[in-house]
Amino acid sequence: MYGTQSKRDLALEFQSQIPILRPSIHARRANLTVKFQDLYGFTVEGNVDDVNVLNEVREKVRQQGRVWWALEASKGANWYLQPSISEGQSLKASLKLSAMANAITLKRLIRKGIPPVLRPKIWFSLSGAAKKKSTVPDSYYNDLTKAVEGKVTPATRQIDHDLPRTFPGHSWLDTPEGHATLRRVLVGYSFRDSDVGYCQGLNYVAALLLLVMKTEEDAFWMLAVLLENVLVSDCYTTNLSGCHVEQRVFKDLLAKKCPRIATHLEALEFDVSLVATEWFLCLFSKSLPSETTLRVWDVLFYEGAKVLFHVALAIFKMKEEELIHSHHVGDVINILQKTTHHLFDPDELLTVAFDKIGSMTTNTISKQRKKQEPAVMAELDQRLRRLNSLKLDDK
Amino acid sequence: MATTGNKNINAKLVLLGDVGAGKSSLVLRFVKGQFIEFQESTIGAAFFSQTLAVNDATVKFEIWDTAGQERYHSLAPMYYRGAAAAIIVYDITNQASFERAKKWVQELQAQGNPNMVMALAGNKADLLDAKKVEAEASTLVLLLEAQAYAQEHGLFFMETSAKTAANVNEVFYEIAKRLPRVQPAQNSSGMVLMDRPAERIASTSCCS
Numbered sequence: 001m002y003g004t005q006s007k008r009d010l011a012l013e014f015q016s017q018i019p020i021l022r023p024s025i026h027a028r029r030a031n032l033t034v035k036f037q038d039l040y041g042f043t044v045e046g047n048v049d050d051v052n053v054l055n056e057v058r059e060k061v062r063q064q065g066r067v068w069w070a071l072e073a074s075k076g077a078n079w080y081l082q083p084s085i086s087e088g089q090s091l092k093a094s095l096k097l098s099a100m101a102n103a104i105t106l107k108r109l110i111r112k113g114i115p116p117v118l119r120p121k122i123w124f125s126l127s128g129a130a131k132k133k134s135t136v137p138d139s140y141y142n143d144l145t146k147a148v149e150g151k152v153t154p155a156t157r158q159i160d161h162d163l164p165r166t167f168p169g170h171s172w173l174d175t176p177e178g179h180a181t182l183r184r185v186l187v188g189y190s191f192r193d194s195d196v197g198y199c200q201g202l203n204y205v206a207a208l209l210l211l212v213m214k215t216e217e218d219a220f221w222m223l224a225v226l227l228e229n230v231l232v233s234d235c236y237t238t239n240l241s242g243c244h245v246e247q248r249v250f251k252d253l254l255a256k257k258c259p260r261i262a263t264h265l266e267a268l269e270f271d272v273s274l275v276a277t278e279w280f281l282c283l284f285s286k287s288l289p290s291e292t293t294l295r296v297w298d299v300l301f302y303e304g305a306k307v308l309f310h311v312a313l314a315i316f317k318m319k320e321e322e323l324i325h326s327h328h329v330g331d332v333i334n335i336l337q338k339t340t341h342h343l344f345d346p347d348e349l350l351t352v353a354f355d356k357i358g359s360m361t362t363n364t365i366s367k368q369r370k371k372q373e374p375a376v377m378a379e380l381d382q383r384l385r386r387l388n389s390l391k392l393d394d395k
Numbered sequence: 396m397a398t399t400g401n402k403n404i405n406a407k408l409v410l411l412g413d414v415g416a417g418k419s420s421l422v423l424r425f426v427k428g429q430f431i432e433f434q435e436s437t438i439g440a441a442f443f444s445q446t447l448a449v450n451d452a453t454v455k456f457e458i459w460d461t462a463g464q465e466r467y468h469s470l471a472p473m474y475y476r477g478a479a480a481a482i483i484v485y486d487i488t489n490q491a492s493f494e495r496a497k498k499w500v501q502e503l504q505a506q507g508n509p510n511m512v513m514a515l516a517g518n519k520a521d522l523l524d525a526k527k528v529e530a531e532a533s534t535l536v537l538l539l540e541a542q543a544y545a546q547e548h549g550l551f552f553m554e555t556s557a558k559t560a561a562n563v564n565e566v567f568y569e570i571a572k573r574l575p576r577v578q579p580a581q582n583s584s585g586m587v588l589m590d591r592p593a594e595r596i597a598s599t600s601c602c603s
Binding site: 158161162164165166167168199200201203204236237238239240241243244269271273274275277278281282286328329330333337380383386387390 | 405407414415431432433434435436437438439440442444455457459462464466467469470472473474476477498501502505506
């Protein structure tokens with residue numbers, strides 16, 4: 001266990017700040033920037049409108065909590081921990097009608113947000129992390145961290161390099177305790193899967209998992225299920241081939257779902273991967289405000305990696321008019337960065353992501369990935385061969 | 396590619412180099428005049444823009460600061476494609492980072508824009524006097540090697556320190572001066588300039 005108490009304190013502190021942060025009409029006119037800590041201990045800098053939005057969001061979170069408690073009262077405690085309908089045919093066949101109805105309710109409910117207090121429990125169960133953990137002895141994580149203590153590998157060196165560079169200034173992550181905890185999770189995982197080892201970007205993902213889950217062990221298992229089951233494989237391995245595949249699929253989807261934007265950006269010679277690569281590798285944790293990121297992750301852990309496409313497309317879609325009137329690559333990036341940094345209202349984003357983008361099944365996306373894989377492999381191979389021939393020339 | 400219009404030049408610039416060489420720190424120093432010991436690690440790449448006035452033009456740099464970890468190198472072509480300039484950064488106290496820099500030069504010369512203006516930045520020059528004498532000797536050898544390498548491969552070399560700001564603006568300024576003014580057809584090899592190697596080494600001792 002670590003820091004749960006201080007996390008609760010942060011939440012209280014945040015709540016107590018709300019009345020003080022209510023901006024006056026003068027502050028509005030002056031367009032003042034205010035700085036404060038959000039629910040997860042991140043320092044947020046925003047204008048008065050952002051603060052207003054955050055206040056509304058907090059109220060919505062409370063209301064959403066009440067919906068969950070009411071359902072718990074009528075359907076029984078932990079009703080939501082039943083297996084999801086997407087978990088395979090044999091299961092689907094045996095599902096009772098009521099379970100089906102529950103699954104549909106749950107999907108809708110999760111898109112509207114899991115209350116922060118329920119997140120650790122629900123993520124752990126619905127993502128498959130609990131199941132993954134149950135297949136190994138209880139002492140697995142402890143044994144692993146003990147066994148790797150003091151070992152030095154390229155991965156551990158890179159991790160040590162990145163610890164102070166992971167959300168620097170965060171009230172818990174950027175402390176000796178925070179660094180040590182994050183280190184154990186990342187180093188442990190680097191030994192669990194030596195193909196992945198450690199990839200920059202995972203530091204941000206694991207850090208946010210630590211802030212949400214109650215124990216570092218649960219954060220570890222969330223990281224494991226994310227890399228091994230939720231995301232497309234090879235996103236983080238040697239040449240990031242999985243990530244290249246996702247980017248190609250994303251480009252195709254943008255052309256299909258937002259053709260005006262895609263055409264305009266192409267004319268500007270703007271490759272959308274320039275910005276989207278970080279989104280996919282850090283799962284938006286470096287771009288979106290924390291509560292918005294976690295709302296994306298709520299859906300990610302239940303519906304799978306296709307959610308990342310929904311959200312990335314939504315960010316472009318929301319700024320369609322501005323984007324098609326931009327003339328420079330720099331302007332495009334500024335529009336997108338400003339948008340993501342100020343997306344304090346998760347519903348604004350998720351409504352576009354799921355209602356306006358239209359449905360995409362995991363199946364269709366899998367097919368598109370399959371289609372792109374050979375091209376990615378050929379491209380990566382070609383680059384390697386070119387570089388190798390350069391080395392020979394040099395000698 | 397550098398594009399001109401009324402002596403306003405837009406130039407895409409990419410920073411490449413080993414992890415921890417100080418690419419992001421150089422950019423932060425140039426763009427915001429700040430130095431932060433622990434900057435967030437860069438994933439993919441980060442974008443910045445900064446305008447610089449040189450004698451005859453205003454250059455607007457569109458800067459791509461790339462991630463240093465080896466596996467991210469497969470993404471690099473996306474960032475250097477169409478770049479008018481590149482700064483290849485290494486850590487002057489780290490031989491391996493210089494080896495990595497050489498590989499980047501090779502790759503850019505083979506794949507990048509043939510008129511690309513390239514700078515080799517030996518960063519962390521402030522560490523030179525902070526280190527012990529024995530350590531300094533190997534660093535000096537590496538510096539001489541880097542200078543020779545730069546000369547041989549048609550880049551210009553500068554020792555920089557993002558921490559003390561030494562030579563940071565100068566690197567960008569030198570690049571701005573060297574960018575092709577009208578058409579990107581000019582031959583850049585005629586404009587190679589070495590940066591007073593001996594003096595540079597001596598002058599770093601005054602850094603604080």
